[in-house]
Every structure is written in structure tokens, then in C-alpha cells.
Amino acid sequence: MTASRPVPHSDRGAAAPVRPAHEAEATEHRRTEAHLVEWEARLRAIEAAHAMAEHIAAFGHWRIDVATRTIAWSDGIARIFGRNQERATLPLDTHIGFYHPDDVERVRSAMDEALAGRSRTLGGGYEHRSRLLRPDGEVRVVAVHGLGEHDDAGRLVSVFGVCLDVTELVHSEQRLRQTGEAMRATLEAMDQGLVMIGPDDRVQVHNQRARDLLDLSDEVLHEGASFAAVRRHLAERGEFRSAPPEAREWLERGGFPTGIQGYERRRPDGTILETQLAPMASGGLVCTYTDLTERRQGEAALRSAEADYQSLFQNAVIGVYRARLDGGIVQANRALARLHGYGGGLMPAEGFNHDWYVEPDRHTAFLKCLETEGHVEDFVSEVRRHVGGERIWVAETAWVVRDAEGKPVWFEGTVADATERKRAQALIEHMARHDALTGLPNRRLFQETLSREIDGARRDGGWVAVLCCDLDRFKAVNDTFGHPAGDALLRVVASRLRGALREGDGVARLGGDEFAIILPGRGGARRIAAVARRLIQAAGRPVDLGGRAATVGVSIGVAVWPKHGDSADTLFKNADIALYRAKDSGRNTFRFYESGMALAVATRNLLEIDMRASIRSGGFALHYQPIFALADGAPQGFEALLRWDHPVHGSISPGAFIPLAEESGLITQLGAWALHEACREAVSWPGDLRVAVNVSAVQFRKTGLEHSVMRALAASGLPAGRLELEITESVLMQDSDAVIGSLHRLRAMGVRIALDDFGTGYSSLSYLCRFPFDKIKIDRSFIRDIDEPVAAAVVRAVVGLGERLGMAITAEGVETEEQLERVRRKGCTEVQGFLLGRPQPAAQAMALVAGRAAA
The missing domain is CATH 3.30.450.20 (PAS domain)
Structure with missing residues (x-):
């Protein structure tokens, strides 16, 4: 039974008509729909307000479904991430992948712990600050806070997250931190000490320089310290005794000065300190301290210097x-x-x-x-x-x-x-342009004059001839009669050359026995040839050197401008090339430059360049030729022989490159290398086998041979008695006293000395008496002609000398059994030659000796 509802009355006493039931239901439905519309409108307004708040505050939110491991974004999240503007639900792993690669694993770990219910964060959520990577490559920093949602049974069903874009905050924090670090670095880099005191009379800021200048420890001067206590500490040490009275009064009674003040005082340790006090509008005070000690010392020194200057000025x-x-x-x-x-x-x-x-x-x-x-x-x-x-x-x-x-x-x-x-200066200028011995112009003045003459000939027409002159047989005179006689000869020749020329011609001494002549004028090759003949005739006349007559010749090379060169350098170079041709033609003659002459000189120069490069790059090698005793055939040692395998021309004969090395001076480097390499190799040889190294006359002319021998022995560890130096008679021909002295010093070290190629020199017998050689090596030319009476007599004589003087006698160049038998019968003690072993690399040479020993 349905309860009755009161019936509305239009007026009292009259009954209202009863509405049908379906009409009431329709009215209720309309009311409900109206309520729904109203709630939807309110919800949209709330969502719009929420979206506006997210936009303004630069934040967003999301919801993670635990069961499906998916995530739903708000508009704010899409805006921050710069992605997913349609706000589609995303797999959680996709969402995590939007973070910066360096932060992905940390974010994933935090979310996994929250979703598994293991989070230590209140509410079962998570929080982190991480970087995300937007599609355009921009990196943003977000602060994320998550909170778990549980069902009635307490199970975690979802996690709500709020994401705030804190990029600008992070940048501000970084700038603030950098600014602070910069300020601190600036403070510490200051040469001045600085202390900032707040209105409460406590230290707010200070630097290490202030502590150093005031000589205060961290316990006394630190941030938060009472500045009154700092002043008391300084006063007790007597720091303010030399301060001005007005500053000392303030310092001792305390308080802040009313305006900017500055004063100087001398600290007890003698340093002078300038203090500046500047009150701040906030009620605090800034104190700066400057060390003026060096400045004041400099000013005192300046005053002293001024006094000194005045004294020096007058005196x-x-x-x-x-x-x-x-x-x-x-x-x-x-x-x-x-x-x-x-x-x-x-x-x-x-x-x-x-x-x-x-x-x-x-x-x-x-x-x-x-x-x-x-x-x-x-x-x-x-x-x-x-x-x-x-x-x-x-x-x-x-x-x-x-x-x-x-x-x-x-x-x-x-x-x-x-x-x-x-x-x-005038004298020096003359000396700088003239040869001190002859008074002739030197190379410098010659080049200046030649350039000037060529410029004149180019301007006015005509020709200029250059004659390069080199004396023949001058070295023999110098070696025979001595250097003073050689100097006298050069002065005579210089005078004769000058006398053979006409006025306007020039002659210069370039150095040693080299002269050069300039012939400017008009004419041709006949006049030049006539002058060259006069020069040869004048220089060739005998010269009286203290009662002894000496004769030299002169070789001349001629080049003519502009035919043989357009510049002074080219002209002189071509005249020098022609001089080489004159020497090759028998000396005491002259030759004009021809184009083909340069090729031979260029080839020689290129070979010298290649030799220098090979010395630097290790392009030389040593081959070793064995030396055997004739008595029992036992190996006595090896002679080290230089070999050059040119990268282009192949193997070059020592007869070609050794003279070039001596002429260019490269033999010093090459010889030092050979000496060190031979000692290094020989130290590993069995028994007491010796190694023989050839030494050039040039090496004896240069200083340092003895030191080079000592260094080679010390570096290799080879006993001195196993090293043998081979010299030729040409070594003994130069400054023999010095050479003999050097040989005696080498011999005193224990090094053996051998006289090589004996019989091919000029004064061998006299030197044999002056120096006791350990060995004489008979030149291969005598061994080759040993069947001839003269050669056989020489061999017999040398063997006899060796026996009397206690020297070993080595026969070089033995190539046949007949020669071997003959040198044995003549009494030679050692033998060397192709018959017994050719020069070979060290390993093969040692194998040869080992094979002979086994046989």
C-alpha cells in the first residue's frame, strides 16, 4: 500500500486536480538531467581551472595504473614533456624513456619500488628531481612527487604523481652558486685583506689574505666571530701602538667610525699596513688591509736613488x-x-x-x-x-x-x-774587409766589389771576369818549411799577383791559399787569357825563403759576366767550378767555365748531401775481414771496413766515398760512429780476438779523437788491448810532434797502433824509429808483385825491421795460395786477404771463423 502524499491546494477549501503518474516521473527525470548538466558544467569549470593552474604554475599530474603499468597524463604533463598532446594513455616504460638517458635508471628504480609497495616515502609513493629530454633536444628539470592509492583491502591500485617544472629554479640555484663561488674566488685572489662586519659587530665575510696580513688564526678570525674580540686580541699584541691617535682611540674603545677612514701603521714585525674603514648603510663596516711594505721600501729606495743620481750627475x-x-x-x-x-x-x-x-x-x-x-x-x-x-x-x-x-x-x-x-772603428772596418796577412781585400770586400762591378757593367755595358786562383804544392811547402815560411810565401805571391794586374783590376785573398781576381772592362777572352798567363808566370817564379828556394804554381778558373752567370754568387760559383777543372787538367793552368762542368760538381755535391743523410739515418754498415796467424792459422781478429749501400745507386766503393768524406769533414762523424760500432760488436767475440779500425788523417787534425776512443771503450766494455787503430803514413806527415804525442797517449791506454799501407809513403823509416808501432801492414801492391825483385826486397826489409823492433808483420791482399806460401817464407807473422776471407757482416764473419776452427 502506497502512503498518501499531501495534495496541494490552490486555495483553502477547494481540491486540486490530481496529476497523472507519468507526468510526475517526467518532471523528476528533467530535474535529474538538469542536475547532471549542472554537475558537468561545474566539473568542466573545475577542470578548466585546474588546467589553468597547471599552466600558470608549470606543473602537471598523472595517474599510474599499477595493474596495467600504464600512465595517464594531464595537459600540464604534456606541456612540460612537450609530447603526447592528445593525452593518450602510455605504457609506463615509454613514459620513463622520456627522461634524460643519465637519469632513466634512477627514475625507473624509484617508480618500480613505489609500484611494488617498497617505497620508503610516506603514503607509499615516490619523489625525485630529474632531467627530461624534450623532442626538440631541450633539457628540462622536474621535481616529481608521487602518492599511492589503495583499495579497501589495502592493495595498491594506482599512484598519483605531481610534476613541477623547476628548470628555472635549478638554473637560478646554479647561477647563485656560481656567483657565490666567483665572489669567494675573487676575495681569495685579492692582494688586499678584507673583513666585513655586520651591524651586530660580528664578522660576516673575510678572506685568507686578511688573516695572513693580521697574523690571526682561524680561532680568532672566522665568520661569526666578535669583531670586538678581534680588536682586543690585536690590541693585546701591541698592533695599534703605531696607529694615528684618532684611529687608535676608535680601535681601543670600539664602535664604528662615522665616515670613511684610513690610516697606516707599522706592525710589530716591521710590515707597514694600510687600513681603510668604510661604514655600510646597513649599519655594518667593511675593512680592507693593504701591505705597503714594499711600496714604502721602494719609495725610500727611490729617494736614495735620486740622491745617488745627483751625485752621479755631477761626478x-x-x-x-x-x-x-x-x-x-x-x-x-x-x-x-x-x-x-x-x-x-x-x-x-x-x-x-x-x-x-x-x-x-x-x-x-x-x-x-x-x-x-x-x-x-x-x-x-x-x-x-x-x-x-x-x-x-x-x-x-x-x-x-x-x-x-x-x-x-x-x-x-x-x-x-x-x-x-x-x-x-775605422781600423776594425779596414781589418774586417782586408786580409791581415797580405793586406789584400778579403772575401767580404771581394763580394761587395764584384756586386758593384756587375751593377756598373749592367748599367754601362761591358763585361766582368772573375778568376778563382788556388796555389799548387803550397801544402808541401808549408809542411816542409813550416807555417812562418808558408806565410812569407803567401805575402810574396800576393804581391806578384797584384803586380801582374793593371789599375782598376782587383785581387783578394779568400783564405788559405785561395785568391780571387776581378777584371772589369771591355775586351774579350784573349785579354782574360793573357792576364791568366801573366798570373801563372808571376806566381811560378821561385821564392827565396830564408836561403831556401820554393816554387809553387797556380791553377785558375775563369767565369765571365754575363755569359757565365747573371749574379755575383753565380759567377763566382762557376769560376770555382772551372778551377776544379783546371786542377784536374794537370794544375798550373787555367780553364774557362763551360756548362758541362757543373754536372760533375753537382754530382759530387749531391753525393755529399746523400752521405750526410745516410750518417743521420744509419745508412752505413761495417763489414769485417778476418786476420789469421801464419804460424798456426788461428784467427787474430778482424779489420772493420766501412760499407755504404746507397738507396739509389746501390753499393758505393770506399775509394769513392772515403776521399769525399775526408774532403767535406764528414769523416770525423763517420769515423766516430765506426769506432763505437766496431767496439760494440767486438765485445761479444770469443777469446781475445781484436778489432782493427782505420783512422783518417783528418780525424787526427780534429780534436777529440782520444776522447772518442775512450767513450767507445767505456760504452762497449771492450778491453783496450783488443782495439787496434790503423793509421797511414799520411797521418804522420802532418804536425808530426802532435800526432806522435797523441799516439803515445792512445798507446798508454792499452790501445794497439798499426801502421797501414807501409811502403807507399815518403818517410816511413824515420817515424818507425820515433814511435814503436805494434804492427806493420805491408801494402797489397807489394804482395801482388812479390815475385818481382824490388817488391820481394821491400818485403824482406820490412820483415827484418819488424823482427828487430818487435812488431807483428801483416801481409795484406793475399789472394792466391802461391802468395800465401811466399809471405810465409818471407817471415810475415799475419795474413789478410780474399783467399782467407772477404769482408762480411759480423754474423757471417764469425761463422767463417767458427767453421775454420771446426775444420
Whole structure:
């Protein structure tokens, strides 16, 4: 039964009509729909407000479904991430993948712990600050907070997350941190100490420099320390005793000064400290401390220097002055007065001006240089003395003095008498361009003259011939009669060459026995040839050297401008090439340059260049030829022989490259290398096998051979007795006393000395008596002709000498059994040659010896 509902009345006493039931239901439905519409509108308004809040506050939210591991984003999240504008539900792993690669694993770990219910965060959620990577490559920083949602059974069903874009906050924090670090670095880099005190009289900021200057520990001066306590500590140490009274009063009673104050005081340790006090508007105080010790010491030194300067100014031995910019002298010292003839150092009060130059243009040049450069260095000029008018040379140095704004106000300078210096310079200039021995122009003046003559011929027409001259047999005269005689010969030849030329021709000594001649003028090859013949004839006449007659010849190479070269250098080079051809043609003759001559010289020069490169790159090698005893055939050692395998030309004969190495001086480097390499190799040989190394005459002329031998022995560890140096008779021909002395010193070390190629020199027997050689090696030419009576006699004589002097005798170049048998019968003690072993690399040479020992 349905309960009755009150019936509404339109007025009292009258009954209202009853509505049908379906009409009431329709009314209720409309009311419900209206409520739904209203709630939807409210919900949309809330969502719009929420979206607006997310946009304004730069945050967003999401919901993670635990069961499906999916995530739903709000508009704010899509805006922050720059992705998924349609707000589609995403797999959680996709969402995590949007973070920066370096943060992905940390974010995943936090979310996994939250979804597994292991989060330590209140509410079972998570939180982190991480970087995300937007599609355009921009990196944003977000702060994320998550909270878990549980069902009635307590199971985690979802996690709500709020994401706030904190990129600008992070950047601000970073800038603030960098600013703080920069401020701290600036404070610590300051040369001044700084202390900032707050209104509460406590230290807010300070740097290490302040602690150092005040000599305070961290316990006394630190942030938060009472500045009154700091002052008391300083006062107790007596730091303020030398402060000005007004500053000392403030420092001792406390409080802040009313305005900026500064004072200096001397600390107990002697340092001078400047203190600046600056009150701050906030009520605090900034104190700065500057160490003025060095500055004050410098000022004192400057005052002392000024006094010294005044003393030096008046007492200097050279003239010193101060002048106006127009040259008028306003102050001068006594030395300048004396230089200009004023006795007692007195000068007229007026009229002593900077106008003393003999050449009027010198004054203008001096002032112009001074104006342009600001200084003049060593301005040498001829001047007139004010008293007497005598001419002297002076050297002047001056500099402009400027005011604080850089404007010139005057100039100062020094003046020294340079008369003797000028004379000495003239002499030096002459010596610099002339040969001291003969008085002829030297190479420098020759080149200047040749360039000048070529310029004149190019301008006026004509030709210029260059004759390069080299004396023949001069070395023999020098070695035979001595260097003083050689010098006398050069002076005579120089005079004869000069006498064979006409006026206008020039002759120069380039060095040693080299002369060069310039023939300018008009004419042809006949005149040049006639001059060359006269020169050869003049130089070839005998020269009396203290009662002994000496004769030399001269070889001449000729090149003519412009036919044989357009420049001075080219012309001289081609004349030198022609000189080589004249020497090759038998000497004591002359040759004109021809184009084909350069090829031979170029080939020689290229070979020298290649040799230098091979020395640097290790392109040389040593081969070893065995030496055997004739008595029992036992190996005695090896001779080390240089080999050069050229990268282009293949194997080059030692007969080709050894003379070139000696001529170019490269034999010194090459010989030192061979010596060290032979000792290094020989130290590993069995028994007491020796290694023999050839030493060139050039190596003896250079210093350092003995040291090179000692270094080679020390570096290798080879006993000195196993090293044998082979020298030829040409070594003994040069400065024999020095060579003999060097050989004795080498012998004293224990090194053996052998005389190589015996019988091919000039004075072997005399040297055998002066130096006890360990070995004599008979030249292969005597072994080759041993069947001839003369050769056989020489061999017998050498063997006899060796027996009497206790020397071993080695026969070189044994190539046949007959030769081997004959040298055995002659009494030779050692043998060497192709019959017994060719020069081979070290390993093969040792194998040869091992094979003979086994046999």
C-alpha cells in the first residue's frame, strides 16, 4: 500500500486536480538531467581551472595504473614533456624513456619500488628531481612527487604523481652558486685583506689574505666571530701602538667610525699596513688591509736613488745634460763642460746650445729621431768644441722626458768622447774587409766589389771576369818549411799577383791559399787569357825563403759576366767550378767555365748531401775481414771496413766515398760512429780476438779523437788491448810532434797502433824509429808483385825491421795460395786477404771463423 502524499491546494477549501503518474516521473527525470548538466558544467569549470593552474604554475599530474603499468597524463604533463598532446594513455616504460638517458635508471628504480609497495616515502609513493629530454633536444628539470592509492583491502591500485617544472629554479640555484663561488674566488685572489662586519659587530665575510696580513688564526678570525674580540686580541699584541691617535682611540674603545677612514701603521714585525674603514648603510663596516711594505721600501729606495743620481750627475766621467725640446741646454755636468773646453767645469750662462755638429743636418736628424722614436741611441757625430773650435767625435744617447699626461717636456742625454773609438772603428772596418796577412781585400770586400762591378757593367755595358786562383804544392811547402815560411810565401805571391794586374783590376785573398781576381772592362777572352798567363808566370817564379828556394804554381778558373752567370754568387760559383777543372787538367793552368762542368760538381755535391743523410739515418754498415796467424792459422781478429749501400745507386766503393768524406769533414762523424760500432760488436767475440779500425788523417787534425776512443771503450766494455787503430803514413806527415804525442797517449791506454799501407809513403823509416808501432801492414801492391825483385826486397826489409823492433808483420791482399806460401817464407807473422776471407757482416764473419776452427 502506497502512503498518501499531501495534495496541494490552490486555495483553502477547494481540491486540486490530481496529476497523472507519468507526468510526475517526467518532471523528476528533467530535474535529474538538469542536475547532471549542472554537475558537468561545474566539473568542466573545475577542470578548466585546474588546467589553468597547471599552466600558470608549470606543473602537471598523472595517474599510474599499477595493474596495467600504464600512465595517464594531464595537459600540464604534456606541456612540460612537450609530447603526447592528445593525452593518450602510455605504457609506463615509454613514459620513463622520456627522461634524460643519465637519469632513466634512477627514475625507473624509484617508480618500480613505489609500484611494488617498497617505497620508503610516506603514503607509499615516490619523489625525485630529474632531467627530461624534450623532442626538440631541450633539457628540462622536474621535481616529481608521487602518492599511492589503495583499495579497501589495502592493495595498491594506482599512484598519483605531481610534476613541477623547476628548470628555472635549478638554473637560478646554479647561477647563485656560481656567483657565490666567483665572489669567494675573487676575495681569495685579492692582494688586499678584507673583513666585513655586520651591524651586530660580528664578522660576516673575510678572506685568507686578511688573516695572513693580521697574523690571526682561524680561532680568532672566522665568520661569526666578535669583531670586538678581534680588536682586543690585536690590541693585546701591541698592533695599534703605531696607529694615528684618532684611529687608535676608535680601535681601543670600539664602535664604528662615522665616515670613511684610513690610516697606516707599522706592525710589530716591521710590515707597514694600510687600513681603510668604510661604514655600510646597513649599519655594518667593511675593512680592507693593504701591505705597503714594499711600496714604502721602494719609495725610500727611490729617494736614495735620486740622491745617488745627483751625485752621479755631477761626478760622472761622461757628459750628462738636460735640454729643452729645441736643444737648448738648461743643465749640464762638469764632464760635459770639460768636453767642450770650459776649464773648471764652468760654462756661459747663456748660449750653450745643442748646436755643436760639424754637419748642420746632424742637428735636424738628431731632433727628428728624438721626436719620432722618443729616444736616440749611440748617435755618433763629429762636433766642434765650444772653446777653441777643435773637431772631435762624440757618441750621444738621449731620451724624451714626459709629464704625467705623456706630453714631452724636455730631453736628457749623455755625451762621450768617441774620437778614439772612431779611429778604432775605422781600423776594425779596414781589418774586417782586408786580409791581415797580405793586406789584400778579403772575401767580404771581394763580394761587395764584384756586386758593384756587375751593377756598373749592367748599367754601362761591358763585361766582368772573375778568376778563382788556388796555389799548387803550397801544402808541401808549408809542411816542409813550416807555417812562418808558408806565410812569407803567401805575402810574396800576393804581391806578384797584384803586380801582374793593371789599375782598376782587383785581387783578394779568400783564405788559405785561395785568391780571387776581378777584371772589369771591355775586351774579350784573349785579354782574360793573357792576364791568366801573366798570373801563372808571376806566381811560378821561385821564392827565396830564408836561403831556401820554393816554387809553387797556380791553377785558375775563369767565369765571365754575363755569359757565365747573371749574379755575383753565380759567377763566382762557376769560376770555382772551372778551377776544379783546371786542377784536374794537370794544375798550373787555367780553364774557362763551360756548362758541362757543373754536372760533375753537382754530382759530387749531391753525393755529399746523400752521405750526410745516410750518417743521420744509419745508412752505413761495417763489414769485417778476418786476420789469421801464419804460424798456426788461428784467427787474430778482424779489420772493420766501412760499407755504404746507397738507396739509389746501390753499393758505393770506399775509394769513392772515403776521399769525399775526408774532403767535406764528414769523416770525423763517420769515423766516430765506426769506432763505437766496431767496439760494440767486438765485445761479444770469443777469446781475445781484436778489432782493427782505420783512422783518417783528418780525424787526427780534429780534436777529440782520444776522447772518442775512450767513450767507445767505456760504452762497449771492450778491453783496450783488443782495439787496434790503423793509421797511414799520411797521418804522420802532418804536425808530426802532435800526432806522435797523441799516439803515445792512445798507446798508454792499452790501445794497439798499426801502421797501414807501409811502403807507399815518403818517410816511413824515420817515424818507425820515433814511435814503436805494434804492427806493420805491408801494402797489397807489394804482395801482388812479390815475385818481382824490388817488391820481394821491400818485403824482406820490412820483415827484418819488424823482427828487430818487435812488431807483428801483416801481409795484406793475399789472394792466391802461391802468395800465401811466399809471405810465409818471407817471415810475415799475419795474413789478410780474399783467399782467407772477404769482408762480411759480423754474423757471417764469425761463422767463417767458427767453421775454420771446426775444420
